[in-house]
Amino acid sequence: MTTKKLGKQTFALASPPSIAGHANAVGKKEGEGPLAASFDLIQEDTTFGENSWEKAESTMQKLALSSALDKASLAASQLDFIFAGDLLNQCVGSSYHVRDLGVPFFGVYGACSTMAESLSLAALMLDGGYGEWGAAVTSSHFCSAERQYRTPLEYGGQRTPTAQWTVTGAGAVVLAREGQGPYVTHVTVGKVVDKGIKDANNMGAAMAPAAYDTISAHFQDTHRTPSFYDLIVTGDLGTLGKEIVTDFFHRDGIDLAGRYNDCGTMIYDIEGQDVHCGGSGCGCCASVLTGYLLNGMRAGRWKNLLFCATGALLSPTSIQQGESIPSICHAVAISTEK
Amino acid sequence: MTTKKLGKQTFALASPPSIAGHANAVGKKEGEGPLAASFDLIQEDTTFGENSWEKAESTMQKLALSSALDKASLAASQLDFIFAGDLLNQCVGSSYHVRDLGVPFFGVYGACSTMAESLSLAALMLDGGYGEWGAAVTSSHFCSAERQYRTPLEYGGQRTPTAQWTVTGAGAVVLAREGQGPYVTHVTVGKVVDKGIKDANNMGAAMAPAAYDTISAHFQDTHRTPSFYDLIVTGDLGTLGKEIVTDFFHRDGIDLAGRYNDCGTMIYDIEGQDVHCGGSGCGCCASVLTGYLLNGMRAGRWKNLLFCATGALLSPTSIQQGESIPSICHAVAISTEK
Numbered sequence: 001m002t003t004k005k006l007g008k009q010t011f012a013l014a015s016p017p018s019i020a021g022h023a024n025a026v027g028k029k030e031g032e033g034p035l036a037a038s039f040d041l042i043q044e045d046t047t048f049g050e051n052s053w054e055k056a057e058s059t060m061q062k063l064a065l066s067s068a069l070d071k072a073s074l075a076a077s078q079l080d081f082i083f084a085g086d087l088l089n090q091c092v093g094s095s096y097h098v099r100d101l102g103v104p105f106f107g108v109y110g111a112c113s114t115m116a117e118s119l120s121l122a123a124l125m126l127d128g129g130y131g132e133w134g135a136a137v138t139s140s141h142f143c144s145a146e147r148q149y150r151t152p153l154e155y156g157g158q159r160t161p162t163a164q165w166t167v168t169g170a171g172a173v174v175l176a177r178e179g180q181g182p183y184v185t186h187v188t189v190g191k192v193v194d195k196g197i198k199d200a201n202n203m204g205a206a207m208a209p210a211a212y213d214t215i216s217a218h219f220q221d222t223h224r225t226p227s228f229y230d231l232i233v234t235g236d237l238g239t240l241g242k243e244i245v246t247d248f249f250h251r252d253g254i255d256l257a258g259r260y261n262d263c264g265t266m267i268y269d270i271e272g273q274d275v276h277c278g279g280s281g282c283g284c285c286a287s288v289l290t291g292y293l294l295n296g297m298r299a300g301r302w303k304n305l306l307f308c309a310t311g312a313l314l315s316p317t318s319i320q321q322g323e324s325i326p327s328i329c330h331a332v333a334i335s336t337e338k
Numbered sequence: 339m340t341t342k343k344l345g346k347q348t349f350a351l352a353s354p355p356s357i358a359g360h361a362n363a364v365g366k367k368e369g370e371g372p373l374a375a376s377f378d379l380i381q382e383d384t385t386f387g388e389n390s391w392e393k394a395e396s397t398m399q400k401l402a403l404s405s406a407l408d409k410a411s412l413a414a415s416q417l418d419f420i421f422a423g424d425l426l427n428q429c430v431g432s433s434y435h436v437r438d439l440g441v442p443f444f445g446v447y448g449a450c451s452t453m454a455e456s457l458s459l460a461a462l463m464l465d466g467g468y469g470e471w472g473a474a475v476t477s478s479h480f481c482s483a484e485r486q487y488r489t490p491l492e493y494g495g496q497r498t499p500t501a502q503w504t505v506t507g508a509g510a511v512v513l514a515r516e517g518q519g520p521y522v523t524h525v526t527v528g529k530v531v532d533k534g535i536k537d538a539n540n541m542g543a544a545m546a547p548a549a550y551d552t553i554s555a556h557f558q559d560t561h562r563t564p565s566f567y568d569l570i571v572t573g574d575l576g577t578l579g580k581e582i583v584t585d586f587f588h589r590d591g592i593d594l595a596g597r598y599n600d601c602g603t604m605i606y607d608i609e610g611q612d613v614h615c616g617g618s619g620c621g622c623c624a625s626v627l628t629g630y631l632l633n634g635m636r637a638g639r640w641k642n643l644l645f646c647a648t649g650a651l652l653s654p655t656s657i658q659q660g661e662s663i664p665s666i667c668h669a670v671a672i673s674t675e676k
Contacts, residue, residue: 002467003466003467003468005418005468005469008418008442009442011468051659052659054655054656054659055659080343081527085445085447087428088653088655089427089428089653089654089655090425090427090447090449090651090652090653090656091447091651092651092652092653092655092656095530095651095664095666096651096656096661096664098530099530099531099532099664101529101530102529103529104346104347104527104528104529105527105528105529105530105666106446106448106455106459106527107446107447107448107455107651107666108444108445108446108447109423109428109429109445109446109447110444110445111428117444117445121444121459124463124466124468125462125466127466128341128462128463128465128466128467128468129340129341129466130341130343130349130462130466131343189419189442189443189444190442190443191439191440191441191442191443192433192436192437192439192443193437194437313428313429313430313433313434313445314428314430315426315427315428315430316427317392317426317427317430317486318392318428318430318434321389321390321392321393323434326433326434326437328433328443328445
């Protein structure tokens with residue numbers, strides 16, 4: 001049996017790779033949120049023992065991957081390849097982390113969609129027979145993101161109501177060509193969608209149309225309906241973006257109620273932790289996937305998950321130049337059965 | 339026949355994809371260099387009609403891809419996927435360009451190795467049967483790179499003797515699962531190598547060990563010797579980095595003389611154009627590959643080419659924090675015969 005291309009964007013994998021290991025490392029605030037019990041490592045000191053926030057981010061990636069490899073009983077040297085990326089300029093969170101590993105490396109940039117992009121590519125590579133073991137890794141850090149995208153922390157800038165809080169966290173997934181479930185069964189590759197939103201403090205509204213576009217394509221391509229999935233999660237749309245996606249599907253006569261959630265609204269206590277519209281950053285859905293979601297699948301809570309990570313492909317420079325925010329969403333179907 | 343993994347890093351493609359179209363767009367200085375005749379579009383006005391250097395870079399990508407698609411007699415909408423990336427923070431050269439295309443998109447970040455990384459992934463995807471048509475695109479712009487990595491042009495900063503000149507150029511390759519040669523026959527995926535060089539004005543020395551590492555792995559994995567190739571080209575090591583690679587192989591008893599060159603030394607008249615150690619940037623090897631090299635292969639000048647794009651995975655922030663420069667090189671074997 002060979003992998004089928006369904007429609008324009010979706011692949012139904014003939015040999016769904018096994019998720020052999022998954023782990024995360026997060027910061028103090030994430031460890032005070034509702035998903036605390038699902039994290040592998042909660043670090044009170046968000047420097048992670050380093051002397052810069054950027055180095056802290058690399059260290060988080062290292063800790064998450066190392067823990068995921070342990071769970072898969074694998075040495076890093078056995079990996080055939082790593083796909084990794086992050087939000088930092090030139091993706092230095094990833095490149096400085098992987099330089100110690102000696103593993104073939106593909107750097108990716110998908111902003112906060114990176115976990116789904118790297119997971120998609122790693123799964124397709126294993127499905128295609130290009131190796132036995134692969135890893136997908138990403139991270140974000142509140143402090144490095146604030147100073148790079150907004151203002152230095154010392155400035156004490158006000159946050160607008162639609163702002164989100166960048167998650168300090170890293171997630172890693174180790175995939176195996178053969179093994180036990182959960183499995184990556186389908187990949188729907190996103191297109192860049194830009195509906196003209198120019199407010200960099202309203203990422204949820206900018207990314208929601210991309211999420212709607214990819215999830216709709218997934219349903220069309222696979223002839224599945226939302227009811228096939230026990231849970232559909234978007235990456236980091238936050239409360240506003242989640243409402244927009246729900247509303248878009250409602251207009252199509254599709255009710256997502258009860259089976260749709262967003263990692264940005266799940267990772268924090270939205271009211272209690274003063275995060276405005278919720279969490280964001282590559283590490284948001286990466287740490288929710290590698291903790292709460294995959295742990296829940298292993299515990300039998302869900303059989304079929306559609307993981308849809310969303311990314312806003314702007315830069316501070318493009319926003320200063322008056323540009324709108326191009327966004328993307330990649331969707332990965334994960335199932336406990338092949 | 340299935341694709342073979344050779345050694346740790348190399349894939350011998352069972353169904354080598356065809357290079358159906360290739361094109362580039364470059365700036366004034368590149369059009370004054372020795373490879374001028376091989377460029378599809380030379381723009382005297384390096385703004386490319388835009389009001390920012392970043393937008394000019396997106397436009398260059400658009401022009402290069404559009405021309406490559408024309409040569410392949412293909413509409414953009416027929417592409418199954420695009421792999422693209424660039425040097426700009428958050429790779430905005432690529433994401434703003436692809437938003438108009440409506441094609442499934444994978445963003446990659448490999449610094450100046452991006453042409454080889456995107457070409458490798460696109461080739462592996464087609465070889466694996468995940469589509470019929472794919473594209474690999476990248477760019478760099480002297481003016482956007484100078485202000486992002488070094489100083490604004492208006493500052494008039496002095497350049498050190500080991501500095502290189504960022505190429506203003508974009509290159510695009512359109513690959514087809516079936517078709518005429520040249521073909522992508524092998525891919526050797528790079529590992530991140532860091533030998534401790536901390537001088538961001540000496541990228542050639544920082545990247546040379548990565549080039550040596552990947553090219554050596556390619557020879558070991560394939561059991562080929564340099565004599566198999568009519569030409570081995572590295573991406574943008576410049577004169578110093580090229581000397582280092584030549585010297586490293588010389589120490590192994592391997593003489594590359596007469597069949598090794600570097601795109602950074604080829605694209606400019608090194609002395610006459612005052613570029614110190616030569617050209618650099620994602621657009622350097624991308625425009626040399628999609629012009630001089632692939633045109634030469636089509637004209638029968640070379641049968642077997644090993645294209646080895648090198649990338650320095652630093653950021654200005656990582657250098658300010660005292661870090662050394664992690665580097666990578668991906669190698670792609672291109673042949674006129676399968």
